[in-house]
Amino acid sequence: MNEKQYTTPLLTRLKEHAAQQPIQFHIPGHKGGRGMDPEFRNFIGESALSIDLINIAPLDDLHHPHGSIKEAQELAAEAFGAEHTFFSVQGTSGAIMTMVMSVCTPGDKIIVPRNVHKSVLSAIILAGGHPVFVHPVMDPRLGIAHGVTKKDVERAIHLHPDAKAVLLINPTYYGIAANLAEIVECVHGYGIPVLVDEAHGVQTHFHERLPMSAMQAGADMAATSVHKLGGSLTQSSVLNVQGNRINHRRVQSIISMLTTTSTSYILLASLDAARRHLATRGRELVENALQLADKARREINQIPGISCIGRELLGSDAVYDMDETKLIIHLHSLGITGYDAERWLRERWNIEVELSDLYNILCLVTPGDTPDSIEVLIRALRDLSSHFYTEGKQERKAAQLPDIPSLAVSPRDAFYANTVTIPFTESAGRIIAEFIMIYPPGIPVLLPGERITEENIEYIQKHMEAGLPVQGPEDPDIRMIRVIREPR
Numbered sequence: 001m002n003e004k005q006y007t008t009p010l011l012t013r014l015k016e017h018a019a020q021q022p023i024q025f026h027i028p029g030h031k032g033g034r035g036m037d038p039e040f041r042n043f044i045g046e047s048a049l050s051i052d053l054i055n056i057a058p059l060d061d062l063h064h065p066h067g068s069i070k071e072a073q074e075l076a077a078e079a080f081g082a083e084h085t086f087f088s089v090q091g092t093s094g095a096i097m098t099m100v101m102s103v104c105t106p107g108d109k110i111i112v113p114r115n116v117h118k119s120v121l122s123a124i125i126l127a128g129g130h131p132v133f134v135h136p137v138m139d140p141r142l143g144i145a146h147g148v149t150k151k152d153v154e155r156a157i158h159l160h161p162d163a164k165a166v167l168l169i170n171p172t173y174y175g176i177a178a179n180l181a182e183i184v185e186c187v188h189g190y191g192i193p194v195l196v197d198e199a200h201g202v203q204t205h206f207h208e209r210l211p212m213s214a215m216q217a218g219a220d221m222a223a224t225s226v227h228k229l230g231g232s233l234t235q236s237s238v239l240n241v242q243g244n245r246i247n248h249r250r251v252q253s254i255i256s257m258l259t260t261t262s263t264s265y266i267l268l269a270s271l272d273a274a275r276r277h278l279a280t281r282g283r284e285l286v287e288n289a290l291q292l293a294d295k296a297r298r299e300i301n302q303i304p305g306i307s308c309i310g311r312e313l314l315g316s317d318a319v320y321d322m323d324e325t326k327l328i329i330h331l332h333s334l335g336i337t338g339y340d341a342e343r344w345l346r347e348r349w350n351i352e353v354e355l356s357d358l359y360n361i362l363c364l365v366t367p368g369d370t371p372d373s374i375e376v377l378i379r380a381l382r383d384l385s386s387h388f389y390t391e392g393k394q395e396r397k398a399a400q401l402p403d404i405p406s407l408a409v410s411p412r413d414a415f416y417a418n419t420v421t422i423p424f425t426e427s428a429g430r431i432i433a434e435f436i437m438i439y440p441p442g443i444p445v446l447l448p449g450e451r452i453t454e455e456n457i458e459y460i461q462k463h464m465e466a467g468l469p470v471q472g473p474e475d476p477d478i479r480m481i482r483v484i485r486e487p488r
């Protein structure tokens, strides 16, 4: 490993600058915390506030990096196996929007899985693109969506050979990965670039037991949440780029277009430090998390009514590999939803899970865990089981994503169309002008331009009845919905 990976050019530069105690006549006006609310200052601490700085000349500029930010990005590129890395202070959402807008111009087609994050759809609206959806493989037992297959992606390319890019999710929120390298090779065979939403895969590059990272699989771009699992502060991510299908100068100008001019140096410094931690100790950190997760999985699988999904799930194209630090805890015989379990664990055990759905809760084991935190989780799950487990077969509602509705007009045209609000229950057959998504993790059931079906209405109502947050429309209760005004 390059010894420079042990250094942090940006964090070090910021600390040196703060140590010089320059007399500041620039923003932020709190000037190291002195001009701000004392309670907040004391809580956050002087060290953090001393590096809450802006793009004054000695500190480089994310929009035109040429000093310590450039050096930090270059080290990140080396660590992530990319040719170019761009820091994002607007989360992976900002990096995803940059990826899409780097390849899509108005009218261009882009092939995307249906279970994409809303930032992909926002980017398609901004770019004026035309989404071509590929259904993810649904898991009827777990009621969750996995990856897409090479066959389905190739079919979409045959139907839309003019597509400008294929976007894939690797791994999914639940940690499941498709055979990414094989899909990338296939898509590249058609001369089309592959963009990867790697929001949940920052660690994959650093341990051989985890699925392949997007850069290892040969993808052209990957938006990677360092903040989610890589140890940087919330909102900080990276955009990795390699190969010659993407013009990295265009990527720089687009990320700049989408980024605040007041970039947070605390976030940027946290990316620099997280990169060092991952590059120099990543394997060891992931190994520890894997061992804790292995133990948790073994113990959870002894608890009546609950199972923790493992490698037995694998074996198909779309379910090719998994990140075993993510504990998919399947509540097969408790007679409660994942959402109920989430609430119960919060109220009884002060435990916050990552997400819940109808049949599962997801718990993440990370380098922040200890044997003690895992022990508490196991004890809490035993308690949950003792409260709710009843022997015998439980009735299950079928879990399916509704068919992808037909796109009547482009999402952008629908978004800007002349619209009217009508009762949701009477909206079948109309063209929706807003998003409806199930949270978490924000899978779109309907998006602007699609024709609403009875099946969509039922699906959404079922989720609302189960207490799962459904979001998107202006009316948070989804009694009224905005649709395109139709000619009389």
Ligand SMILES: Cc1ncc(COP(=O)(O)O)c(C=O)c1O
Pocket: 090, 091, 092, 093, 094, 096, 117, 119, 169, 172, 173, 197, 199, 200, 225, 235, 237, 441
């Ligand atoms: C699959 C997926 N992609 C992208 C994002 C967006 O990431 P961020 O919150 O960093 O903007 C998320 C966030 O949860 C996600 O789950």
